[in-house]
Amino acid sequence: MIKQPLNDTHRAPEDKAVSGETIGELINLAGRQRMLSQRIVLHVLLAAQGHEAATGIAKQCLSIFAATHEDLVSGNDRLPGVFCEALRQLYFGSQRADERIRRFIGDAERAISLISTHSADAPAAADALVNQASPLLELLQSITLGYQNEMRNVERAATQRDAQLAEQLGRISMQANIVAINARISAGRAGPYGREFAVVTSLLADIVKEMERMIHGVVRAREPAPRLR
Template structure:
C-alpha cells in the first residue's frame, strides 16, 4: 500500500474534517449491519442502503489511510501506529468491509431467489459479531484524530509565538535606528529637518508594527503561551517618542 509521507504543517481545518470523516465511519458501520439484518428478512430496499453505506465506508477509509488531493492520509506516527501497529486498525477495517460485502452478495442472491439460506444467515451473524469490537476501534481512531488536532493547534501557536518574537526583535532594532537618526538630525539643526521627517515616519511604521504584534499576542491561541514575552513593546515606543 502506498502511504503519503508525513505532513508536519497540516492545518487544523483539515484535521477537523478528518475528525468528522472518522466519526462518520462509526455511523456507517452500524447502518451496514442494521440494513443487512433487514435484508435478511427479505427487505430489498434495506439491502440497497446497506450497499451504499458500505461503499461510502470503504471509500472513506481509503481517504483516511491513503489520502487524496484534499486529505494527507496517515500523517503522524501515532496514527500510523494505530492503523498499522499492534491494533491493526487498517487490517481489521478492511476485514469488516470484506465480511459486509460477502453478506450483501449472499443477501442479493437470496432475495433474487426469494429464499434465505444458512449461508446468508451465517454471513450476517459473522458481520454482526464483528460490529461491536469494530465500533470500539473506530471510536479510538476518532479520538486519535482529536488528539492530533490538539497537537496541530499547539504547534501553530508555537510558530505564531516565534513570529511575534522575530517581529519584536525587528521592532527593537528599528527603534534603535530611529533613536540614533533623530539624535543625528537634532545635532544637524536646520540641515537635518528633512532627515527628521524621515525618522518620524520610521517611528510611525514601528508603531504600526507594534500594534500588529499586539493584535497577534491578543489572540486566544497565543495569549496564554507567551503572556509576558512582549511587555517591552510599550517601552520601545516610548523610546522612539523620546528620541523625537
C-alpha cells in the same frame, strides 16, 4: 474487490506536512465512518429479517464506507492518506485497524450477497457481522481520536510559530525604536540642518508603531476565545 492492506513498501517513510483544514476534513470522514458502520450492521440485520429496502441501503452505506477507508489510508487528490507515524501505528501497528476494517468490509459484502440470494447461510453471516459492531465502533472511535490528536499538534505548532514570530518582531521593533529616538536627538542637535533628517526619523517612528500594531494583532489572534459558562 477489496484492496489488500498496505504493506511496508507503500507507507511513507517520513511524515507529511498537513494543514489543519485537511485534518479537520479527515476528522469528519473518520467520524462518519462510525455512523456508517452502525448503519451497515443495522440494515444487514433488517435485510436478513426480510426487509427488502434494507439490502439496497446496506449496499450503499458499505460502498461509501469502503471508499472512505481507502481515501483515509491511501489518500486521493485532496487527502494525504496515512500521513504520520502515530496514524501508521494505529492503522498498521498493534491495533491492526486497516486489517480489521477490511475484514469487516469483506464480511459485510459476503452477508449482503448471501441475503440477496436467500442463502441458508445468510442468518449466520448477519449474526457474525452484528458481533463485530461494538468492537469495530470502538476501533473507529480510536481512529477519530487519533486525527483529533494530530489536529491539536498542528494547533500547538502554529501557536509556537506565532509566538516566536511575535518575539522576533518585538526585538526588531525595540531596536528600531532605539534608533528612531537616537536619530531624533541627533536631528535636534543639528538644528536647521537636521530638518530633513527629522522627517526620516518621523517615518521610522511610524514604521515602528505599525510593527507594534502587527505584533499585538498576532498575539490577539492566537488568544483563546472566552468559554461560555
